[in-house]
Amino acid sequence: MHKAPASAVPVFKLYGETAVWPTPDLLHCESIAERSHRHDWEIKPHRHSDLVQLLYVQSGTAELEVEGVVHRVQQASLQVVPALSVHGFRFSQDVQGQVLSLALPLVEQLGALLEHPPLARPACYPVAGQQRYLDTLFDSIAQEYSAQQPGRELMLQSLISALLVWVGRRSLDLTRAETQVQDRGREHLQGFTRRLETQFREHLPIEHYAAELGISAAHLNALCRRLAGQSALQMINQRLLLEAKRSLVYTAMTINQVADSLGFSEPAYFSRFFKRSTGQSPKDFRLQR
Structure with missing residues (x-):
């Protein structure tokens, strides 16, 4: 997806619109197809100044780019798009899913009840075994949004709160997984430097050290560059x-x-x-x- 200069990235209330917010609610709900089919199934890079979006791809394929990170989705996934994040999407014509746009006051109000605000950073979460739950949740939000029933606002806030809890839990899982990967990386680097200290005179290949650590040479090199700022060979030398x-x-x-x-x-x-x-x-x- 072509990356536009930041100064050239348009800011929309909703994609393709510069008019005022089209509803008195602090949220907007529509299907992915409803807007994207009018733009040949491509939403070009843009950003929202005061909106957070949750894009739920239920089926079909999609290319989701947020802040330069691209996820090619072929299974049910939920993409978080924070306010002011430059983002653009491409969809297959058989895509099924929903786009939920939340105004920042609503996000802040509901997010204050959570220990870790789940919508502060871009992330794409595969839904895996929880698709039925999210399908039901997004369908309920869409139905409640389109109807004018008593208690509508309270029900919408309750449903969105449940969604934010789901996203928050996935965000915590991702943070823990990233921490574990970082910890393992540091352990591998420490193991490499310990072995290097006793074996550097032997002029052993990088593959030897990697095999002793139980990782590939490419992985060891990547760890050395990321955590020590040098390649494994540079550290040996x-x-x-x-x-x-x-x-x-x-x-x-x-x-x-x-x-x-x-x-x-x-x-x-x-x-x-x-x-x-x-x-x-x-x-x-x-x-x-």
């Missing part, structure tokens, strides 16, 4: 370089002996490694210290 500098400064070993102690097969190879890393030969480095 930095550890070798640190030991080389220590040996050149604090010992009387010859350069050949330093190279041998660090596992280099040839002194010339060590000298090339050192100069490539520092811009100096081992001899010049030692003389300047």
